[in-house]
Amino acid sequence: MHTFLMPTLGADMEAGTLVAWHKRPGDVLRRGDSVAEVDTEKGVIDVEVFVDGVLAEILVPPGRKVPVGTPLATIHEAGGGVAVAALDSRAGQAEHPAHAAPETGEERPHEAGVLPVPQAPVPQPPGPVAPYAPGLDLLGRLRISPAARRRARELSVDPRAVSGTGPSGAITIADVERASTAAAPAPAPGPPPMAAPEPAATVPADRLERMRRTIAAAMSRSKREIPHYYLATTIDMHRATAWLDAANARRPIERRLLPGVLLLKATALALREVPELNAAWDQGHVVPKDQVHVGVAISLRQGGLVILALHDTATRSLDDLMDGLRDLTARARAGRMKSSELSDSTITVTSLGDRGVERVYGVIYPPQVAIVGFGKIVDRPWAAGGGLFVRPVVTATLAADHRVSDGHRGGIFLDAVDRLLQEPESL
Amino acid sequence: MSVSAEAAREAIVRILGGIAPEANLATLDPEANLRRELDLDSIDFQNFLIALSRDLSIDIPERDISSLTTLAGCVRYLQGR
Numbered sequence: 001m002h003t004f005l006m007p008t009l010g011a012d013m014e015a016g017t018l019v020a021w022h023k024r025p026g027d028v029l030r031r032g033d034s035v036a037e038v039d040t041e042k043g044v045i046d047v048e049v050f051v052d053g054v055l056a057e058i059l060v061p062p063g064r065k066v067p068v069g070t071p072l073a074t075i076h077e078a079g080g081g082v083a084v085a086a087l088d089s090r091a092g093q094a095e096h097p098a099h100a101a102p103e104t105g106e107e108r109p110h111e112a113g114v115l116p117v118p119q120a121p122v123p124q125p126p127g128p129v130a131p132y133a134p135g136l137d138l139l140g141r142l143r144i145s146p147a148a149r150r151r152a153r154e155l156s157v158d159p160r161a162v163s164g165t166g167p168s169g170a171i172t173i174a175d176v177e178r179a180s181t182a183a184a185p186a187p188a189p190g191p192p193p194m195a196a197p198e199p200a201a202t203v204p205a206d207r208l209e210r211m212r213r214t215i216a217a218a219m220s221r222s223k224r225e226i227p228h229y230y231l232a233t234t235i236d237m238h239r240a241t242a243w244l245d246a247a248n249a250r251r252p253i254e255r256r257l258l259p260g261v262l263l264l265k266a267t268a269l270a271l272r273e274v275p276e277l278n279a280a281w282d283q284g285h286v287v288p289k290d291q292v293h294v295g296v297a298i299s300l301r302q303g304g305l306v307i308l309a310l311h312d313t314a315t316r317s318l319d320d321l322m323d324g325l326r327d328l329t330a331r332a333r334a335g336r337m338k339s340s341e342l343s344d345s346t347i348t349v350t351s352l353g354d355r356g357v358e359r360v361y362g363v364i365y366p367p368q369v370a371i372v373g374f375g376k377i378v379d380r381p382w383a384a385g386g387g388l389f390v391r392p393v394v395t396a397t398l399a400a401d402h403r404v405s406d407g408h409r410g411g412i413f414l415d416a417v418d419r420l421l422q423e424p425e426s427l
Numbered sequence: 428m429s430v431s432a433e434a435a436r437e438a439i440v441r442i443l444g445g446i447a448p449e450a451n452l453a454t455l456d457p458e459a460n461l462r463r464e465l466d467l468d469s470i471d472f473q474n475f476l477i478a479l480s481r482d483l484s485i486d487i488p489e490r491d492i493s494s495l496t497t498l499a500g501c502v503r504y505l506q507g508r
Contacts, residue, residue: 245489253487254477258469301449301466329470333446353468 002051002075006038006060008068009045009342010307010365012214016040017065018072027055029075034338036072041210042306043335045342052078155180211304219363226281226364227402231410235418236384237377237392243424260351261322263374263394263417265427267349268292268313270416276405277370277398277413278346286369286404295345295365296325298332306332307365309345318427352376359395369401370410372417430483435505439498442478446471457499479505 006016016038023035034046035055056074060066155177163175222228240262248256271278271292280287293309300306308328310321331337350362351374358378362371375395382391396417398410420427430438440452447465455464462472476495480487485508487495494504 248489251489253473253480253489256473256489258473260469299468301447326470326474329468330474333471355462355468 001056002053002077003071004035004049004073004075006066006068006070006072007047007339007343009038009040009042009339010214010218012218013040013042013068014214015065015067016045018060018062019044020062021058021073022046023055025055025057029053029055032340038339041207041214042304042342043207043332043337045337045339047072047339049075051075054078208303211300215304218366222364222366226366226369228364228399229402229407229410230361230397230399231407231414232359232361232395232397233411233414233418234380234393234395235421236382237394237421238389240421240424241377241392255319255322257318257322258325259354259377259394260374261318261325262421262424262427263351263396264294264296264310264313264325264349265318265321266417266420267347267372268294269420269427270413271347272314273416274405274409274413276409277400279369279404280346280367281369281401281403282367289346291346293344293346295348295368296328297348297350298329301333306337306342307345307348308332308337308341309343311340311344347372349374359397361397362399364399364401369404371399373397373399430485430505430508432502432506435483435502436498438479438482438505439501442475442482445478446475455498457502458497460496461498461501462496483508 006018009016017040019037019039021036023029023033029035029049029052031050031052033049035049036047038045038047053075056076058073060070060072066072163179237259241259244257244259244262251257275288276286278289278292280289291312292314293311294313295307295309297305297307310324310328313321316324328341345365345368347368348362348365348371350360350371352360354376356376358375360373360375362373364371373396375397377392377394379390380393382389382393384391396414398414400410443450443452443461443465446467450465455461461467461475465471467475476487476492479485479501483505485505491504495501
């Protein structure tokens, strides 16, 4: 039996609201099928399943907001495979034992009336759903300082199971540490100090505010924990742009390639030469990634941004990547994304586009270990072969994690990006 | 097939409304740069051109894109097709 969990859709996500189920118990599931919709501050996400099987039981009805890692459904796997499978490793939750105390009566009110509640009858869960992941309760519901919340995460303590001794019952670092050393099972949690439910997630202004908060949390963590180093180089783009112009002259508008897709492909291929930049940092260790899924930073029209994986960036054709990039951008702006796109990226590329600036220094998106930035392509004087020319150039930057790589290797990476862009026909 | 100014404008506004739903297109200066006014990135703009090409059944070659930077320019270009 496979347990289908509320996935973590990016480092900054703590909880999501189950909006609708696309499948019913008894339905056959194929790897990659979208089985449910989850509402987050980034929009409504199609959550995919990563096993083949049959949907057995739905545990969380539409309208309920649950923390990351909460079991949403059970699946009978095809072929009776190993019990805990792919989705869990992607979500990074399988390693955590279900240690949290059973929750009693803390069921969230259904946020019906403001959410697009589906009509299909859905079985009620057999009992209260136990929270699963440590320290991942909804932001602001507990009186707990960020430092204590962080400590709780480090110690795998569920902050809701901690009784606070600070002002107004606030949970302190000492409380967390005391709870951590207390013998299991943890005491049943009392009612949350702040009983008012969070406002529903459908008001754009509210979503924007929550998105700002989650971006702030992820970027603060990045700046606090990751020892960044920064490199920049200027790349002659005349071969790449001439090749693009010639290719586009023969193409109908819907097959037109944008320079950004060359930059993404060159980045992905350069990672083969410096693979340590394509990795995740997980609790003190670097975890290399075999596949290259470049995350594309996409700004949203009302503010905020999302980083979505353009899967298998190194092995797809430019045409295929261009289609993928257009599709990702349109769906990101429409708030229709897939869970794998939010959780799979192994490195990020940020490009402020052709109306932007010449140079962007990125902030690494945890748990990644590098971010590559491209400015706009501009004409500049360029000396080559003893002559002076006007050439289109782009400034490529790298911000990378010193725990994993050094400037020397980062420099080799940017040099490889440059070299690849001099042979655009090979991309 | 020729496109009337009215039909061209209607198609442009409808497509832009899908790409930039928050924009007030009624007050858009016809001579202003569309990409700057509506904060369209290169992919938004390409999606705009693709939709225009599809909805009006016209081919938009690469060399013509420079004529399509403003609302008035788009209307003129489409009328001439």
